[in-house]
Amino acid sequence: MAEYLDSVPLSGITLIRDLMYSVKDPFRLDQGDVSFDAPDSVKAAMRKAIDDNRSHYLQTNGLPRLRELIAQKLREQNGTPVESPEEILVTNGGMHGIYAVMQALLEPGDEVIVPDPEWPPTVGHVMAARAVPVACPLYESLDWRYDLDEFERKITPRTKALYINTPNNPSGGVLTRQDLERIAAIARERNLWVFSDEAYEDMLFDGAEHISIASLPGMYERTIPIYTYSKTYAMTGLRLGYVAVKDPVIRDRAKKVIAYTTANVSSVVQYGGIGALEGGRAPIDGFVKELDVRRALFYKGLAELGGIFTGKPPKAAFYAFVKIDPAWKSSPEYKQAGKALPGHGDSISWRMAEHLITHGRIGNVPGADFGAQGEGHIRFCFARERAELSGAIESMKALFGVRV
Numbered sequence: 149m150a151e152y153l154d155s156v157p158l159s160g161i162t163l164i165r166d167l168m169y170s171v172k173d174p175f176r177l178d179q180g181d182v183s184f185d186a187p188d189s190v191k192a193a194m195r196k197a198i199d200d201n202r203s204h205y206l207q208t209n210g211l212p213r214l215r216e217l218i219a220q221k222l223r224e225q226n227g228t229p230v231e232s233p234e235e236i237l238v239t240n241g242g243m244h245g246i247y248a249v250m251q252a253l254l255e256p257g258d259e260v261i262v263p264d265p266e267w268p269p270t271v272g273h274v275m276a277a278r279a280v281p282v283a284c285p286l287y288e289s290l291d292w293r294y295d296l297d298e299f300e301r302k303i304t305p306r307t308k309a310l311y312i313n314t315p316n317n318p319s320g321g322v323l324t325r326q327d328l329e330r331i332a333a334i335a336r337e338r339n340l341w342v343f344s345d346e347a348y349e350d351m352l353f354d355g356a357e358h359i360s361i362a363s364l365p366g367m368y369e370r371t372i373p374i375y376t377y378s379k380t381y382a383m384t385g386l387r388l389g390y391v392a393v394k395d396p397v398i399r400d401r402a403k404k405v406i407a408y409t410t411a412n413v414s415s416v417v418q419y420g421g422i423g424a425l426e427g428g429r430a431p432i433d434g435f436v437k438e439l440d441v442r443r444a445l446f447y448k449g450l451a452e453l454g455g456i457f458t459g460k461p462p463k464a465a466f467y468a469f470v471k472i473d474p475a476w477k478s479s480p481e482y483k484q485a486g487k488a489l490p491g492h493g494d495s496i497s498w499r500m501a502e503h504l505i506t507h508g509r510i511g512n513v514p515g516a517d518f519g520a521q522g523e524g525h526i527r528f529c530f531a532r533e534r535a536e537l538s539g540a541i542e543s544m545k546a547l548f549g550v551r552v
């Protein structure tokens with residue numbers, strides 16, 4: 149494994165994060181972190197866990213009460229027919245959940261169909277399992293959804309699994325019930341597994357609906373749904389997530405990965421997870437309402453920039469994934485970029501990313517980092533404070549010569 153890891157990429161988001169630390173007074177619109185604080189229900193439960201000295205080893209799978217609450221949430225909110233809390237594995241965030249289930253399911257050389265654009269660690273996880281990511285485009289013209297005929301043509305005798313990420317990071321694209329029914333039919337006919345990354349299940353706007361593919365008839369048996377507390381409960385640094393695995397063989401393997409990587413997820417954080425689920429959905433509703441305001445504020449600002457960035461506000465997640473005016477390629481700024489983030493040739497999105505960071509103090513992620521389909525785009529996270537978003541817009545106005 150050691151040398152093999154040299155060929156597994158690290159996401160550009162990590163590179164950008166490092167560069168952002170050298171920027172004075174930055175606007176941190178780069179990483180997918182919310183500016184909200186974790187709800188009081190979480191903090192109170194963690195405080196109590198500390199006072200009660202809950203600082204010892206736990207079950208590898210996670211606290212029984214937490215797994216019970218998660219199983220109930222999956223049944224009631226997601227419509228997934230989880231029969232027993234035994235099917236749940238608590239993980240150190242979604243990242244760890246994805247790692248555990250990919251190691252548990254994939255054999256070297258297996259192909260996994262991955263959306264393009266997609267959150268970069270997905271490809272890294274597939275490769276870390278020595279499997280092969282096969283990109284399938286999401287199209288902006290289809291509201292960042294698949295052409296499902298093309299999707300089906302990507303399947304070969306080596307395809308083992310489909311990786312679905314709805315709502316999608318970076319595009320905010322949401323697969324419809326019809327899309328998911330077709331994908332489910334393909335998975336059943338071709339005897340494929342589905343990884344269903346539902347990290348942004350709660351970040352929905354304009355009446356958008358999130359459907360878990362695991363809730364469709366006959367799908368939970370072959371689907372591993374993956375969730376995180378990071379976005380829903382503003383717990384990015386606390387590291388809590390979970391997966392549901394019906395198949396006992398795959399589950400046992402994933403449990404071994406958890407055992408060998410963490411022994412168990414931090415006890416105090418797991419109590420926080422119980423507090424979150426016992427505390428109800430009011431904090432989530434508050435977050436989403438505020439995100440909706442921030443989305444409007446940010447897109448209004450982008451529209452005032454004279455067309456340098458264009459695109460429709462997303463119906464989900466919390467990213468503005470916007471197209472860069474191709475004419476920017478003939479600007480002197482484009483020609484000057486490529487020094488602070490070298491090695492990306494004439495990529496317009498990498499050069500724009502560098503320009504925004506080094507001259508405007510604005511964190512962002514180049515679209516090309518999310519796959520070939522993302523080139524020509526830039527991702528901004530709008531889950532930041534309103535003042536930070538307005539500051540970034542003002543900085544962009546100055547940068548692109550728009551009268552303030």
Ligand SMILES: Cc1ncc(COP(=O)(O)O)c(C=O)c1O
Nearest residue numbers: 180241242243267317347376378
């Ligand atoms: C699509 C997607 N899946 C999973 C995750 C995992 O998040 P975490 O490891 O913080 O739980 C992220 C985080 O940004 C994400 O964007």
